[in-house]
């Protein structure tokens with residue numbers, strides 16, 4: 231017998247209501263019944279995105295929504311400014327390069343947040359911008375850089391980009407529905423997300439919001455596009471319809487997730503995530519371990535430096551294979567050097583106690599020296615405070 235626990239930054243655990251919703255009979259999508267489902271989903275997403283803009287639902291993982299943003303906003307030869315502080319910032323660059331976009335990259339040290347001032351300077355003095363007028367058309371950013379656990383100050387970035395001709399695109403794939411992101415109030419023109427993180431669903435849905443400023447670019451962009459052509463999506467969504475067969479069952483389940491989030495209210499959802507993250511960080515410090523992003527650690531996922539004598543990959547593998555507790559290791563240059571505990575979505579206090587307890591057990595077995603129970607104790611103390 232094996233009981234499994236999932237504390238990875240996507241996918242995240244599924245609440246029973248969502249599993250139940252996915253077992254309902256399928257319905258046809260060109261019906262009034264599905265139209266009601268779609269309307270509820272879009273209204274709920276606008277609440278979660280904190281926007282009055284259009285939000286489109288795509289049948290893809292989050293990366294599909296990222297690609298949709300690039301090809302709908304930009305044309306080959308356009309200049310994009312990309313904030314790159316980890317694997318997912320790099321993904322923006324890779325997608326843009328695939329479509330012949332010129333990438334001006336702000337390389338941020340992994341584990342640190344971007345300094346908004348640098349974006350301001352780069353927008354003023356674009357290095358690639360030799361033949362004016364060809365200003366930077368879009369700024370690509372990441373709310374929570376899942377590979378490093380860093381949260382970026384999107385509010386500050388929004389204030390800077392608002393005053394330029396560029397649009398601000400935010401990868402909120404991990405973070406949306408877990409930490410605050412005010413799409414409209416923070417001047418985010420295009421926000422992309424996915425289903426399998428804060429929204430507690432299986433993978434398979436991508437989401438993308440589009441401001442009026444962004445729509446102007448969409449109408450004129452010359453990148454090749456068909457399935458992810460947001461002009462098609464807009465035309466259909468305006469009639470509460472979809473251009474192709476939507477992921478019907480996932481959208482039905484999405485409404486359950488949105489109901490759960492709405493019942494709690496965003497403030498409560500954010501404060502739960504803050505508490506989970508505080509407890510995790512406190513436990514890590516009590517164990518004598520170090521946060522990988524001490525100055526910008528997100529409330530979504532905590533990246534932890536692995537002590538020098540401990541094999542990080544073996545640690546993750548043992549927690550999973552011997553005890554059924556799945557956390558994430560490091561990616562690319564961080565492989566074996568960090569472990570990542572996600573506390574996003576359908577996660578509560580005792581999930582954190584459990585994962586810390588398992589981490590302690592395996593660290594102990596691997597010969598790491600610390601006081602057994604000290605991590606759990608520190609987490610409990612955080613949960614006992616109001």
Ligand SMILES: *Cc1c(COP(=O)(O)O)cnc(C)c1O
Pocket residue numbers: 239240291292293294318372374375376401402403404424433
């Ligand atoms: C998970 C994640 C992605 C990738 O999303 P997929 O659904 O795997 O395509 C992109 N960006 C961030 C920040 C993520 O956390």
